[in-house]
Amino acid sequence: EDKVVQSPLSLVVHEGDTVTLNCSYEVTNFRSLLWYKQEKKAPTFLFMLTSSGIEKKSGRLSSILDKKELFSILNITATQTGDSAVYLCAVEQGGSEKLVFGKGTKLTVNP
Amino acid sequence: DAGVIQSPRHEVTEMGQEVTLRCKPISGHNSLFWYRQTMMRGLELLIYFNNNVPIDDSGMPEDRFSAKMPNASFSTLKIQPSEPRDSAVYFCASSLLQGETQYFGPGTRLLVL
Numbered sequence: 001e002d003k004v005v006q007s008p009l010s011l012v013v014h015e016g017d018t019v020t021l022n023c024s025y026e027v028t029n030f031r032s033l034l035w036y037k038q039e040k041k042a043p044t045f046l047f048m049l050t051s052s053g054i055e056k057k058s059g060r061l062s063s064i065l066d067k068k069e070l071f072s073i074l075n076i077t078a079t080q081t082g083d084s085a086v087y088l089c090a091v092e093q094g095g096s097e098k099l100v101f102g103k104g105t106k107l108t109v110n111p
Numbered sequence: 112d113a114g115v116i117q118s119p120r121h122e123v124t125e126m127g128q129e130v131t132l133r134c135k136p137i138s139g140h141n142s143l144f145w146y147r148q149t150m151m152r153g154l155e156l157l158i159y160f161n162n163n164v165p166i167d168d169s170g171m172p173e174d175r176f177s178a179k180m181p182n183a184s185f186s187t188l189k190i191q192p193s194e195p196r197d198s199a200v201y202f203c204a205s206s207l208l209q210g211e212t213q214y215f216g217p218g219t220r221l222l223v224l
Contacts, residue, residue, distance in 0.1 A: 042215035
């Protein structure tokens with residue numbers, strides 16, 4: 001059965017800390033891995049990763065994929081209270097457009 | 112661009128009633144997805160359409176759930192009859208092409224009493 005496992009489930013840090021969120025997957029016919037940020041509403045797209053070892057970066061957020069070890073990490077440096085959200089990892093299967101989501105990591109950044 | 116539009120945003124109904132959720136995808140997007148999100152199960156794909164045709168409905172929980180996409184700019188998800196365990200947030204998402212990023216609507220928060 002296809003599955004995506006995120007860790008930790010919950011994380012509480014102070015402003016300025018650096019955090020690393022993990023996502024491992026077992027999916028047949030892997031096509032891409034995506035990261036979404038969900039605050040109190042809809043998930044919003046962060047990154048799409050298709051190739052191993054190539055870091056995607058957007059401001060303080062960055063992500064990398066390891067297709068050999070079947071995992072990805074999302075790094076957030078110099079965290080701010082506005083980074084508080086649930087971060088979702090999803091894997092897309094080739095040949096379809098289905099996304100299999102992990103349960104998410106709930107990040108709380110305290111001032 | 113208005114993004115994906117869903118209605119209603121909130122729905123409270125009684126067990127046994129019919130519920131219809133509506134979605135308008137981003138104009139020009141060819142794929143539309145219906146998801147359900149609960150605390151226990153996270154975000155789950157229910158069904159998706161490509162060019163208005165249902166491609167995969169393996170995530171639809173049971174016969175009480177049905178979805179239609181009569182044209183490129185409108186889709187419905189219907190639950191009949193509704194049950195308390197259907198209470199969840201239902202998201203609609205759309206993407207331009209296969210393999211492209213999915214953009215989510217604001218969701219419909221459904222509570223079945």
